[in-house]
Each structure stands twice: as C-alpha cells, then as structure tokens.
Amino acid sequence: MKSLTGKVAIVTGAGRGIGKAISLFLGGSGARVVLASRSESELRAVAGEIRNQDGDALVVPTDLTRDEEMDRLVRETLEQWGTVDYLINNAGWGKHSPIIKTKVEDWDQTFQVNLRAPMVLSQLVLPTLMGKKAGAIINIGSIAGKAGQADTAAYSASKAGLIAFSESLYEEVREYGIKVAVILPGFVDTPLIPPNRKLDRSKMIRPEDIARAVFFVLTCPPSCCPVEITVRPQRTPYT
Secondary structure, three states: OOOOOOOEEEEEOOOOHHHHHHHHHHHHOOOEEEEEOOOHHHHHHHHHHHHHOOOEEEEOOOOOOOHHHHHHHHHHHHHHHOOOOEEEEOOOOOOOOOHHHOOHHHHHHHHHHHHHHHHHHHHHHHHHHHHHOOOEEEEEOOHHHOOOOOOOHHHHHHHHHHHHHHHHHHHHHHHHOOEEEEEEEOOEOOOOOOOOOOEOHHHOEOHHHHHHHHHHHHOOOOOOOOOEEEEOOOOOOEO
16 A cells, blocks of 8 residues: 555645655655646646556646635645645745845745745645644755855745744644654755756756655654754765
8 A cells, every 4th residue: 555545745836846756756655646836737747647657636826926826725625635634835936146136026036935835835734734633744945044155145044934934833733743844955956956057967966855855754653753854965066
C-alpha cells in the first residue's frame, strides 16, 4: 500500500521546479494532490504525469497575490475531496537587485508570494487540520533566510520571516497533532536560479531531493516533528 493513500495535499508553485517534484512524489505515494500556480498549462502537464502513475490530481490555477483566489483554492479542495491533510507552501518569487535600485513593487510582490501567501493559506486550512487533530504544513524556505547576501535583501528578509512564522505556527498547533516544518534548501537547480550566475548546475541540489525531505516530514511518527531541515549541496556549485 502506498504510504500516503487517502491523504489530500495542496502544493503551491506546483507547475515547475521544486513544486513539480513534490507534487509528483506525493502523487506517486498515494496522495491526492491539489496543484496550484498561475500557469494552468504547466499544472495540467503535471496532473497528467501524476495520473500516468495511477495518482489523482486537481488543477486550481491560483494567483497567490489575490486573497479571493487563495480562498477559492482551499474551497475547491474541500468541495472536491471533502478534506485537506497537508499544505505545502512552496511557491517563491524574487528578483536580484541592489537595494538602492530595487522597485518597491518588487519588494511588495516578494513578500506577498514568499511570506503573506503562506500565512493566509495556513489560516485557511487550519480549521480543517485542527478539527482532525492531524496533518502538516510545510514551508519551503531558503538558507538565504539565515544569512542575507548582496542583491537579495527582500528575498532573504521574506524567507527569514517564513522561518519565524513557521516557528510561531508550530508552537500554536503542536498540541493538535499538526506538524509544522520549514525546509531550507541551498542552491537548487530550478528556473529561479538565473542562467547568468557563475555556478555549476550539475553540483546543485535536485528538486527531487527537496521532495524527499517533504516526504520525510509527512511520514515521521506522531511522537516527533522535524521543525527545521537545512539541505545544502554536497559539493559547492561555485565555479
């Protein structure tokens, strides 16, 4: 029997990169996966791959900067499958730029996608998880949230906020049996890493590695919760 059979998981940023890898891994493990991102065509392609491995998926195109669309995402999940067990806040956005040259609207979008959306979505699924006294919320952060770097101020700040939010949320819901974890990857070979960076992509973390970390959290016994997992490349990708 597949270990996540019967579970329902919402994954944001599910159309590509880490989100796609997580969705395929969970779908292959028996979970019914709700795929959310702005690109419907990418989501439908991922849903097709999940169904090809005998899984089940629901496509819900979602703009995470719009509250009404996040509300619709959770509502359609509950209408389709009657429950939700896992929320994987994976979607991320950022633009490399010196602080003095960055547009304020770019800062706003970074915080809306990377921090505000996970907070809103967590609030929306909590009544169901707390009612069941079970489930998990996993936030995909970044080691940039631990140490800021030049040209990444808003991104690093948003991920630092996500770490703090995850810690606070865990303390609020741990007695309900709900797991809360934040996963902090280093360089992952995804489109978020621009091609002009002087990095050896063959030495980066694979998106599937982060999917395995998510699965590890979801399958931990109820007596423990890995609240923070840092995943770094085994070999440095700097050239």
